[in-house]
Amino acid sequence: MAKRVGIEVSLAISEAVKQAKVDAIAAYPITPQTHIVEHLSELVADAELDAAFIPVESEHSAMSVCAGTAAAGARTYTATSSQGLALMNEILYIIPALRLPIVMTIANRALSGPISIWNDHSDIMGARDTGWIAIFAENGQEAYDLTLQSFKIAEDHRVLLPISVNIDGFTLSHVIEPHEFIDQQEVDAFLPEYKPAVQLNPDQPVSMGMVGIPEVYAEAKKCQDEVLKNSEAVVKEVFREFGEKFGRHYQVVESYRAEGAETLLLTMGSVSETAMEAIDRLQDVEKRSVGLVRLRLWRPFPSADLLKAVTGCKTLAVLDRAVSFGSPGGPVASEVRSTLYGVDGAPYIASFIAGLGGRDITIADFISIVDQAESMAESNENHQYKMIGVRE
């Protein structure tokens, strides 16, 4: 029987990692991720989890150790946030190139400066082009479910790529809420033991991380990009199997009351749940034709599913929670514009940035975003992006 418990989301993620029976964890503490690995170190110390817990002196070392344990064939997990992810950056690029299926939780947090421990998506946007699969959870249950599914996705031999499960720092990581935990037996049946395709083994020596001379580098990169793009099909397959087994269904692009809506709001992460409340108010009280589309899969970017989800709407308001300095729009909005460019009947796309460094995005803010997007569409306003709630 699945067990319903009130527990902090960070600890629910630790529980998923324990149930995934990881072999190795290397991590460095950083707010707001700390509770996850702190609890994992307790589980290892209490012999509830038979894994090597390797404390390190920095995130750069954490990811380097993960590269080593994963290359040796160990199911490997780590977690980080913000500056920690930034410090890992050099190694992040190497992991997918080596085809190492590491699972990492990112408790998303703003980047310095000014120093901020609070939530936005600056950290993952800085790691956007590192070649990792990136998925977003909207609540604690999803964080738990997606952590379990991530091992299965990453370790599939058609994939063999690292994956980051993004959870909003504090607004998810530090919240106590209900979770349903799956029985260990059922987890084991869903997630069998990791079988590496290639591993470091003194008896059968292989080399990993070789030099790519100009004659092979481009081919290596093309392969890597194709594998990442093809992983979308495996993500969907795993989502489907999980839904059939456990009754909680996931899509790479999710919709909420979006059918036939003239205006769509597009969000990513835990603000999506607050956005649903705004959509209910707009539809039920104000009788307006506004729906919600949420990106669950950020990398590889699910272009075809997104296109399908927004076809027919007139106005698309895209919410970003990071600034791409000097760019013509928020990072999500830029991808959406690129996906819809030249498509017949494509909607007007309005780009909004909000919720930086822990600033709340309230139901009233979402309604204001929709209002502004509709009036911008009306006048076909030429803009790059608008920042919500900023004092000038």
Next chain:
Amino acid sequence: MIEVRVHGRGGQGGVTSAEMLAIAAINEGKFAQAFPSFGPERRGAPVIAFARVSEEKIRNRTKVYTPDVVLVLDPSVLSIVDVEEGLKADGMLVINSAKSIAELRREYGFKTDLARVDATHIALEELGLPITNTTMLGAAVKARPLVAVDSLVGPLEHRFGRIAAKNIRALKRAYEETEIDFI
């Protein structure tokens, strides 16, 4: 949905109050959230924590701006923080104070329903420490039926281990001693 804001000072366990409440509600089969105010929390500085309790799934993840219940763990914050801020007109203020309800109304001009208990006194007698987070939970659930008082026992036992028994005594004593003044 009932929204709760807890006022205390860093180190008094206000976050724990919110957490115990949420876990008790979830154990009753309800839905709940509890979360800190995510500030740079310093021992002694005024801090807040939030909880939501509902019969249905909770989707709003913003801070609590218009609470139904405000819990004040430390009377010394009354003169420096507007504890009534955003409190709904039919809301309930639950205050740890040695002062009478009439005195509290006169001194601070509180207009809403008001509950008070001398939680510091109870905590000193039962715990030997002026830490009122568990004591004030007894007052909170007396003032508003957020959860059954007995539903808090399990979460307290789990969190406090060998010092749970005296916290449960403090909780139950506050439940008995809390006075409520409806407007």
